[in-house]
Structures are given as C-alpha cells and as structure tokens.
Amino acid sequence: MKKRIRLRTLLFGGIMTLLFLILISRIYVVQVVEGAKWYDLAKIRWSAAEQLVAKRGTITDRSGNVLAMxxxxxxxxxxxxxxxxxxxxxxxxxxxxxxxxxxxxxxxxxxxxxxxxxxxxxxxxxxxxxxxxxxxxxxxxxxxxxxxxxxxxxxxxxxxxxxxxxxxxxRKTLASQLVGFLDRDGAAMTGIEAFFDDQLRGEDGYIKYEKDGKRVQLAEGDVEYKPAADGQQVQLTIDNDIQHYVEEALQEIVKQYAPKSATAIAADPNTMEILAMANMPQYDPNEYWKNNSSSYNHAIKSLYEPGSTFKIVTLAAAVEEGLFDPDELYKSGEFKIKGVAQPIRDIKRGGWGTITFLEGLKYSSNVAFVKLGYERLGSEKLQSYISNFGFGTKTGIELGSEQKGVVNLRYPLEIANATFGQGVSVTPIQQVAAVAAIANGGKLLKPQIVKSITDPLTKATQTFEPQLVRQVISEETSKKVGEYLEQVVSDMDKGTGKNAYIEGYRVAGKTGTAQKVDGKSYSTSKFVVSFIGYAPVDDPKIVVYIVVDEPNDPLVGGGKVAAPAFKQIVLKSLRKMGVAPNYSADSENALKEVTITVPDLTDLSVAQAKAELNAKAMTYELVGNGKTVLQQIPAASSAVHPTQRIYLITEQREKLAIPDLTGLSLRDALEITSLIGIRLIPEGQGYILSQKEETLNNVRVLKVVLAPPFGEASSSELDEADQQETANQ
The missing domain is CATH 3.30.70.2110 (Alpha-Beta Plaits)
Incomplete structure (x- = not known):
C-alpha cells in the first residue's frame, strides 16, 4: 500500500513538474521569443485614435463677402x-x-x-x-x-x-453656377469648388494615444499627433453687388420672355477680372438635388452662334487694316457670292438703299460686313483676326469644362457668313474677352476669376495679376472702334442698340440676333439674342455681355430683350463704382450736368412704383416692408442725375430700418434719417461716401462721411439752411 502511494505521488509530482516546465517554456516563448509580437498587439488594444477633420476653405467675393463656408x-x-x-x-x-x-x-x-x-x-x-x-x-x-x-x-x-x-x-442662388457645390459625400462637383478642390479641401489630421481599460488616456503613454491643415481661402474677383444687379436683370428677362436660358458676364476690361457671372434658371447649392440641371454654367460651357455681336471683330479688323471709311457709300440689300445661288441679304428686305458704312453699322447691315470682311480683308486676314481675338481656343479661365468653340471656315460662303457671326460657335466668355480687348486699347487678356488664395495658418497669400495674351489691335484702332460702336447706341433713329443708351454716359455696344440650327438648316422660329457693350467709352470701366437662348417671341431681337438689361446693369454698376457721368453741351455750348425728373410715386403700390422706375432705368431702394409707397425721397418733380437712388418709404417711422444712403446729398439724407428718427452726424461736404451706425450717450446715431462729387469741389455745397438743419438735429 505504501509503495502504491509512493508511485502515485511520484507520478503526480512528475506530471506537475512536466506541466510547470511546459508553462515555463510557454512563458519563455511568449515573453522572449514572441515578446515583440504580443507587445505590438497589446499596444493596438491599448491605443485609441481620433480623426481631426480639416475645415474646407471659404470662398468669398472680392470684398470678403462669404459665398461658401x-x-x-x-x-x-x-x-x-x-x-x-x-x-x-x-x-x-x-x-x-x-x-x-x-x-x-x-x-x-x-x-x-x-x-x-x-x-x-x-x-x-x-x-x-x-x-x-x-x-x-x-x-x-x-x-x-x-x-x-x-x-x-x-x-x-x-x-x-x-x-x-x-x-x-x-447667399443661396447668388453666383451658384460659378461657385459650384459639394455632394452629400463631400465630393466637389462643379465650379470653383471643383476646380480649386485641392486648395480648398485641406488635409485631415489625427491623434493616437494609449488608454486603460476604462478608455482613459494613460498619462505616460505614447502620443502621436498630426494637426488638421484647414483648406485655403479663395477670394474671387466677382463683386457681390454687381452680381446681384446682373441676376436681377436676368430674372426680369426670364419673367418676360421665358427663354430656355439666359446668361450674363460683367468684367473689368482693363484687367479682365470677372465682376459677375450669372445664368438662368438658377439653383440653390444648399439643395442642389432639387434642381441639379440648373448648375450648368453656360458662360463657359455653351456654344452659340454670336450673330451680329461678332461684327465687332470684323469692324476692328477692317479699321486696323485701314479698310473702313465711315463716310464711304455702298449699296445695301444683298450681296452675291460667285458660285453661290442664294445671295446674302440684310435683315430688312431690299435694304436701306445706298448708305454709308457707318450707317450700315448702325442698322446692323450684313451686306456691309460681308463687303468689309469677305471682299476687302479676305479669308486669310479675317481668320487671322478671329484667331487673334481668341476665338477657337480656350480663354484659360480657372473653371472646369471650358469649351474652345468652333471656327472652321473653308468655303467662300462660310467665310462670308462668319463676317456677321453666322457659322461660327463661341462661348460667352470668349465674346467678353474679345470686346474687352477692343475697349482697353487692343490688349487681349486672360479672364481672371480668382483674386487671391490665402493659407489660413501662415497667412501667406498668392495673388493673381492680369495676364496679357497678345496685342490684337492698336490703341488708335481701339479708340476709333469705340466711337463707331457708341453711335450704334446713341443714334436714336438708326441705332439698333438705342435701348442701351444711358443718359449722362457714353456707351458703346452691339446687338445680336442669331438663328439657331434646327437639324441641317436654320430655324425660322428659334433665335439666340444678345447684346454686348462697355462704358464709359472714353475710359471703360465695365464690359457686359447678355445672351438669351430662345425667347418666347421670335420677333424680338437683342435690342429689345438684352439691351435694356444691359442698361440696367451698367447704370447701377457705374453708380456703385462712383464713375463720373459724362456731360452734354447745351445750345450755348456751356457744359451742363445731365438730369432726369423724378416721377410722382406716392400712393402707388410698390409693384407699380418699381415698374415705373425700372422703365426709366432709375435705381431705387425700398425702406420698410409695406405694400404702398407712403413717401418718396427725393420728392416728385425733383431734377436728379440718372444714377440717383430713389427711396420708397412704405412703413411708419417706428418700423423703419436704416437704408444705404451712399451717394445722397446731405439734405436728402437728413430727410430720411428724420423720418426714421435717428440723429445724423455728418463729416465733410458734398455727397455721402460712407455711413456707420453708432451709439452716443445711449442714443442711436448715424455718422456719415461726405465728399464732393467725383473728387472735385461740389457746385452745390452745404448752404446755410443745410447747416442750420444739421445743428438742429
């Protein structure tokens, strides 16, 4: 029995010893042989990571107004x-x-x-x-x-x-096709958002640290940290106010003519900075899925036959080559091309008889331009000028999917048709760049949509300067062409662009009406109508192009549809820029300032008052949210400059907010602030340059800075009554 017990004890002890040796060997393998492996796995279990999301860069207009954030x-x-x-x-x-x-x-x-x-x-x-x-x-x-x-x-x-x-x-729909949008997954789809995606999106960071069983960070654990790099801030060249003027004018066109689309571009011809770019119909990028098809930017992607606005290119080429004599006579009506059965005809059947080439420009005679471009310039020179003005190639604007247009002229009829804008396809941005070259002294510039890009961390800023592509025509030619195009607008009898005339300013421009291709022939009921021009002629500050695709009335042209919108945009823009009006001479050759009489709008509905002011191309501002005009400033029958803003008071004083008073005389500003019940504190003399609301001794006041008009001493400085009224305030 003792022997059996001893054997069992030895067996049990041996087994325990063996198990212990196995355990020791396993511990050795885990701790020593595979120690590094298990340590790495443990670190993974201990570690935690968090993503640090980078903020996408903001997009602003030229003044810092945020368009995307x-x-x-x-x-x-x-x-x-x-x-x-x-x-x-x-x-x-x-x-x-x-x-x-x-x-x-x-x-x-x-x-x-x-x-x-x-x-x-x-x-x-x-x-x-x-x-x-x-x-x-x-x-x-x-x-x-x-x-x-x-x-x-x-x-x-x-x-x-x-x-x-x-x-x-x-700003919702404002400049929406230009700015673009991101989809629900954050992917940049169109516009500036897509073209500058690399700069805007930034780079996500992370933090990795070690934690205990309760997921609390270990005080002495390893930490790996990479900060998020926020996206860069992109400042555009567009002006928020001018963009609004453009969209407002296009909305009026859509309301009246219900076209398939309407597009407009405004630019500074001296730098080719785009001041506004708009398309109708609009869409809201915050809810892009509701109307995604309207995100298409026709200004750079759509091709149109320009029609008569293209005659500007033929005119500039002919003037540069010394082939245009404004007083030379020719026979209008039709022009026959050898070997072509159908002659080229003017829009007016039979023409206007024997007229001068300048009259041909005013009437927009096709025959005049076939004679200039096809007969005198010839195919080689005409095509050289078309190419030099940038047609047939991309402008290089910083927006995706820009089209280069189609200029493929082989046969005599194609060359003849091209002289008046038929048979060639161009983009609106090409049109603007070409006419800007005529306005600025002959320099074709690359269109510029981005003013600067700034790193939010380092504040390092990359700025974009105007880029000269080539000198197309001479400064002398530029000046002459501007004077000829001015007469297209200023001649109230013969000028097709007379609806673009702005009293007090010199305006150059050209209308366009082009038949659309329908199958293999030109449609008799579908047209693209347009207007392009710039002002003031002697010192151009803005060039505007408006193109309207298929207005609902086939009998209207660019002069009726697009020219009034051009007038509205340019008038408001020049006023905002503070551009001095031109002056006209009276019968005694003494200079006098151009004025317009303010209509009586009191007791009219707001809609009626707006319609009457729009008809006179007068700018206005609603003060209050009422539906009827209770009072107007300036008063009815007042003689004011065409750029003067008219204030329509629609509510009682206790409900009124302070409107923009920029450009008003002190007398009118005092009248408005008196209505609102706020004290006005003026500085300087002349017209209001800026305003700022402040609190002085617990009383709300409005401080305004005044300056003489256009940098000169005002001929109507504060009189004693104004000064006394100011003191009484």
Missing part, C-alpha cells in the same frame, strides 16, 4: 434592433416623418431593416433627408428623443445624431 451639421441614424425590441417602430416613423419630412414608407424601410438571417440591423443611416441637417432640426430630434424616452420609460429610443461639417452657401 463650412458649418456644423448633423447626420441622423437609427438602431432598428433597439427600436423594435422596445416597440417604438410606429412612434419613430411618425416622429421623424413630422420633423424631417421623409415619407413614412421610406422611414418604415429604414426602421425595420434586417440582415439576411432575418435579425434586425443595429445601425441604419437616414441618408435621404436626414443627412447634414441644420442645428434647429437636430434640436427638434433631440427634444423628440427625450419626450419619447420619458413617455415609453426607455433609456435609449434608438435615434443617433452625429455631428460633422457641412458645406453651406449663405
């Missing part, structure tokens, strides 16, 4: 498993339907989503309608969550809100 948004997701376990399916569907506006059928599919094995999912995103929602909507969901949790006595109702960054366009 990042803002906080929220994404909604649900837990179908938890919702169904707690019996909250119908409550969640009803609540989210009411808050997010998503259909109940769609929500039911999300809330009851299952795996292939039939079990409910634990997470499902509410993408369509619950993605990147605003804080106000997120707050409603939070409130709903709390109320439902208390009502059903459950800790978690299965709705989650994740905070992230969202691209936001504070």
């Amino acid at each position: 990042d803002t906080i948004a929220y994404n909604v997701s649900v837990n179908p498993q938890m919702i169904n376990e707690n019996g909250l399916t119908e409550d969640i569907i009803d609540g989210l339907h009411e808050i997010l506006g998503i259909s109940k059928d769609e929500l039911r599919g999300i809330v009851t989503a299952k795996k292939e094995d039939g079990t409910y999912l634990k997470n499902r995103e509410v993408r369509n309608g619950g993605w990147q929602i605003e804080k106000s909507v997120a707050d409603e969901i939070r409130k709903f969550r709390v109320e439902l949790s208390e009502e059903k006595e459950v800790y978690d109702v299965g709705i989650d809100l994740a905070e992230n960054l969202k691209r936001y366009y504070p």
Whole structure:
C-alpha cells in the first residue's frame, strides 16, 4: 500500500513538474521569443485614435463677402434592433416623418431593416433627408428623443445624431453656377469648388494615444499627433453687388420672355477680372438635388452662334487694316457670292438703299460686313483676326469644362457668313474677352476669376495679376472702334442698340440676333439674342455681355430683350463704382450736368412704383416692408442725375430700418434719417461716401462721411439752411 502511494505521488509530482516546465517554456516563448509580437498587439488594444477633420476653405467675393463656408451639421441614424425590441417602430416613423419630412414608407424601410438571417440591423443611416441637417432640426430630434424616452420609460429610443461639417452657401442662388457645390459625400462637383478642390479641401489630421481599460488616456503613454491643415481661402474677383444687379436683370428677362436660358458676364476690361457671372434658371447649392440641371454654367460651357455681336471683330479688323471709311457709300440689300445661288441679304428686305458704312453699322447691315470682311480683308486676314481675338481656343479661365468653340471656315460662303457671326460657335466668355480687348486699347487678356488664395495658418497669400495674351489691335484702332460702336447706341433713329443708351454716359455696344440650327438648316422660329457693350467709352470701366437662348417671341431681337438689361446693369454698376457721368453741351455750348425728373410715386403700390422706375432705368431702394409707397425721397418733380437712388418709404417711422444712403446729398439724407428718427452726424461736404451706425450717450446715431462729387469741389455745397438743419438735429 505504501509503495502504491509512493508511485502515485511520484507520478503526480512528475506530471506537475512536466506541466510547470511546459508553462515555463510557454512563458519563455511568449515573453522572449514572441515578446515583440504580443507587445505590438497589446499596444493596438491599448491605443485609441481620433480623426481631426480639416475645415474646407471659404470662398468669398472680392470684398470678403462669404459665398461658401463650412458649418456644423448633423447626420441622423437609427438602431432598428433597439427600436423594435422596445416597440417604438410606429412612434419613430411618425416622429421623424413630422420633423424631417421623409415619407413614412421610406422611414418604415429604414426602421425595420434586417440582415439576411432575418435579425434586425443595429445601425441604419437616414441618408435621404436626414443627412447634414441644420442645428434647429437636430434640436427638434433631440427634444423628440427625450419626450419619447420619458413617455415609453426607455433609456435609449434608438435615434443617433452625429455631428460633422457641412458645406453651406449663405447667399443661396447668388453666383451658384460659378461657385459650384459639394455632394452629400463631400465630393466637389462643379465650379470653383471643383476646380480649386485641392486648395480648398485641406488635409485631415489625427491623434493616437494609449488608454486603460476604462478608455482613459494613460498619462505616460505614447502620443502621436498630426494637426488638421484647414483648406485655403479663395477670394474671387466677382463683386457681390454687381452680381446681384446682373441676376436681377436676368430674372426680369426670364419673367418676360421665358427663354430656355439666359446668361450674363460683367468684367473689368482693363484687367479682365470677372465682376459677375450669372445664368438662368438658377439653383440653390444648399439643395442642389432639387434642381441639379440648373448648375450648368453656360458662360463657359455653351456654344452659340454670336450673330451680329461678332461684327465687332470684323469692324476692328477692317479699321486696323485701314479698310473702313465711315463716310464711304455702298449699296445695301444683298450681296452675291460667285458660285453661290442664294445671295446674302440684310435683315430688312431690299435694304436701306445706298448708305454709308457707318450707317450700315448702325442698322446692323450684313451686306456691309460681308463687303468689309469677305471682299476687302479676305479669308486669310479675317481668320487671322478671329484667331487673334481668341476665338477657337480656350480663354484659360480657372473653371472646369471650358469649351474652345468652333471656327472652321473653308468655303467662300462660310467665310462670308462668319463676317456677321453666322457659322461660327463661341462661348460667352470668349465674346467678353474679345470686346474687352477692343475697349482697353487692343490688349487681349486672360479672364481672371480668382483674386487671391490665402493659407489660413501662415497667412501667406498668392495673388493673381492680369495676364496679357497678345496685342490684337492698336490703341488708335481701339479708340476709333469705340466711337463707331457708341453711335450704334446713341443714334436714336438708326441705332439698333438705342435701348442701351444711358443718359449722362457714353456707351458703346452691339446687338445680336442669331438663328439657331434646327437639324441641317436654320430655324425660322428659334433665335439666340444678345447684346454686348462697355462704358464709359472714353475710359471703360465695365464690359457686359447678355445672351438669351430662345425667347418666347421670335420677333424680338437683342435690342429689345438684352439691351435694356444691359442698361440696367451698367447704370447701377457705374453708380456703385462712383464713375463720373459724362456731360452734354447745351445750345450755348456751356457744359451742363445731365438730369432726369423724378416721377410722382406716392400712393402707388410698390409693384407699380418699381415698374415705373425700372422703365426709366432709375435705381431705387425700398425702406420698410409695406405694400404702398407712403413717401418718396427725393420728392416728385425733383431734377436728379440718372444714377440717383430713389427711396420708397412704405412703413411708419417706428418700423423703419436704416437704408444705404451712399451717394445722397446731405439734405436728402437728413430727410430720411428724420423720418426714421435717428440723429445724423455728418463729416465733410458734398455727397455721402460712407455711413456707420453708432451709439452716443445711449442714443442711436448715424455718422456719415461726405465728399464732393467725383473728387472735385461740389457746385452745390452745404448752404446755410443745410447747416442750420444739421445743428438742429
């Protein structure tokens, strides 16, 4: 018995010893042989990482007004498993339907989503309608969550809100095709957003650290940190106000003529900085999915036969070559090309008889330009000038998908037609660059849409200067062509551009009406109408091109549809720029300032008053939110400059906000501020240059800086009555 016990003891001890040796050897393997491997795995288990999201750079206009920015948004997701376990399916569907506006059928599919094995999912995103929602909507969901949790006595109702960054366009439709948009996944799709995506998007950072079992960071653990690099800030050349003027004018065209599209570009001809670029119909990039087709930028992507606006190129070439004599006579009506059965005819059947070439320009005679371009310049020179003005090649503007146009002239008829803008296809931006070259002394410049790009961290700024492509015509030719084009606008009898005339300013311009190709021939009912011009002729500050595709009336042309919009845009823009008006001579050759009489608008509805002022191309500002004009400043029958803003008072004084008083005389400003009930504190003499609202001794005051008009001593400085009224205030 003792021997048996001893053997069992030895056996047990041997087994224990063997197990201990195995354990020691395993520990050795784990700690020494494979120590590094297991240490690395442990570090992974200890470690935690967080992504540091970079903010996308802002996009602003030339004055710093924000057009695109990042803002906080929220994404909604649900837990179908938890919702169904707690019996909250119908409550969640009803609540989210009411808050997010998503259909109940769609929500039911999300809330009851299952795996292939039939079990409910634990997470499902509410993408369509619950993605990147605003804080106000997120707050409603939070409130709903709390109320439902208390009502059903459950800790978690299965709705989650994740905070992230969202691209936001504070000015909504303004310049939307130019700025572009990001899709729901943050991908840049169009416009500046897409072209400058590398600069705007920045680079995400991260932080990696070691944690304990409670996910608390270890004080002495390793930390790896890379800060997020925010995107660069892109400042555009566009002017927020001029962009608004342009879009407002296009909206009037759409309202009256219902075209397929309407496009306009405004630029500074001396630098080719784009001041405005707009298209109709519009879309809101904050809700791009509602009208995504309207994100198309016709200004750089669409090709049009320019029609008679292209005659400017033929005219400039003929003047440069010494082939245009404004007083030379020719026979209008038709021009026969050898070997071509159908002659080229003027828009007026039979023409205007024997007239001068300058009259041919005013009437927009096709025959005059065939004679100049086809007969005198010839194919080689004409095509050389067309090419030198930039047609047939991309302008290089910093926007994606720009088209280069089509200029393919082989046969005599094609060359003859090209002289008056038929048979060639161009983009609006090419038209603007070419006419800007004629306005600025003959220099073709690359269109510029970006003024600067700034790094938000280092503040290093890259600026963009005007880029000369080539000298196309001489300064002397530029001046002559401007004077000829001015007569197209100023001649109220013969000028096709007379509707673009702005009293007090010298305006050069040209109308265009082009038949659209329908199949293999030209349509008799579908037209593209346009107007392009610049002002003032002697010192150009702005060039504007307006093109309208298929207005609903086939009998209207560029002079009726586009020229009035041009007038409205240019008048408001020159006024904003502070450009001095030109002066006209009276019968005694003494210079007098051009004025216009203010109509009586009191007691009219706001719509009637606006219509009357628009008809006179007078600028105005509504003061108040009423529907009837209670008072106007300046008063009816006052003689004012055409650029003077008319203020329409529509509410009682206690409801009025302070309007923009820039450009007003002190007397008119005093009258307005007296109505509002705010004290005016003037500095200087003349007309208001700037204004600033302040609080002085707990009283609201408006400080204004005045200056003589256009840098000279005002001929109507403050009289004693003005000074006394100021003292009384």
